[in-house]
Amino acid sequence: MIDAHCHLNFHSFEEDYDAVIAEAKKAGVHTIINTGTQVSSSKWAVDLAEKYERLYAVIGVHPHHADKVTTMHPEEQGWIAELEKLAKHPKVIGIGECGIDYYSYQSNGIVNPAIQEAIFIQQLELAHSQKLPLQIHTRTDEARKVTLAILKAHKHLLLDVPGMFHCMAGSLESLYQALDLGFSVGFDGNTTYAGTPPGEPLPLTDLIEKTPLERLVIETDSPYLTPMPDRGKRNTPASAILTARFIARIKNVSFEEIVEQTDKNVYTIFNL
Numbered sequence: 001m002i003d004a005h006c007h008l009n010f011h012s013f014e015e016d017y018d019a020v021i022a023e024a025k026k027a028g029v030h031t032i033i034n035t036g037t038q039v040s041s042s043k044w045a046v047d048l049a050e051k052y053e054r055l056y057a058v059i060g061v062h063p064h065h066a067d068k069v070t071t072m073h074p075e076e077q078g079w080i081a082e083l084e085k086l087a088k089h090p091k092v093i094g095i096g097e098c099g100i101d102y103y104s105y106q107s108n109g110i111v112n113p114a115i116q117e118a119i120f121i122q123q124l125e126l127a128h129s130q131k132l133p134l135q136i137h138t139r140t141d142e143a144r145k146v147t148l149a150i151l152k153a154h155k156h157l158l159l160d161v162p163g164m165f166h167c168m169a170g171s172l173e174s175l176y177q178a179l180d181l182g183f184s185v186g187f188d189g190n191t192t193y194a195g196t197p198p199g200e201p202l203p204l205t206d207l208i209e210k211t212p213l214e215r216l217v218i219e220t221d222s223p224y225l226t227p228m229p230d231r232g233k234r235n236t237p238a239s240a241i242l243t244a245r246f247i248a249r250i251k252n253v254s255f256e257e258i259v260e261q262t263d264k265n266v267y268t269i270f271n272l
């Protein structure tokens with residue numbers, strides 16, 4: 001199966017990415033999409049994609065880093081030109097993770113919303129000019145409303161199959177609007193956690209139930225969001241299998257069926 005969104009391009013995998021990729025393959029995860037969160041991690045995702053046949057890269061700037069590419073690091077001012085260069089690489093299959101995030105993390109406060117919007121829109125334009133689908137990151141339902149409003153206002157920049165909302169959460173209203181715009185939605189290991197995710201209105205299982213099978217994608221967001229019972233440990237792409245088993249039970253279909261359909265969905269969105 002495919003892990004549609006993870007970060008083997010992060011420091012956490014610097015020492016052992018080769019073993020992690022081999023372990024994933026052994027577990028049945030043959031294809032991995034690594035996503036950038038800033039210019040440096042996007043470049044690293046491309047380097048990894050060059051090394052391994054079944055690894056692909058999605059490049060972009062996460063809303064957490066939106067201020068760093070403008071005010072904090074003047075040397076990153078050329079970020080959009082850098083991304084444009086990278087986007088032409090044959091193993092780059094999408095733009096992301098980009099979007100709007102209003103969740104206040106311990107490691108990262110809320111970045112000025114106006115800066116987040118400007119950086120997001122520039123990446124929508126880049127995706128349009130390069131004819132690449134999007135991997136959207138958005139957290140809190142308030143931020144999701146802004147993300148959806150921006151996407152609606154820039155509908156002319158979206159592809160017919162526009163991409164996916166990664167790590168979906170939020171209200172049913174947000175889910176339906178994302179689906180209406182043509183997006184698929186990705187679910188991760190945190191679907192196995194009990195209760196409602198912090199800052200969100202509904203348990204993820206409610207959203208999974210309402211997501212049509214042909215719009216559902218499975219991802220790990222490794223090194224984060226390790227499924228139960230290993231929550232808290234470093235996550236790896238191999239755990240996509242556990243999440244697929246969990247989601248298969250919610251959708252009342254077999255594991256084989258969920259894998260076949262969600263892989264097909266990834267191939268519909270991205271040119272792998």
Ligand SMILES: [Zn+2]
Pocket residue numbers: 097137138166167
């Ligand atoms: Zn994310």
Ligand SMILES: [Zn+2]
Pocket residue numbers: 005006007035097221
């Ligand atoms: Zn991510």
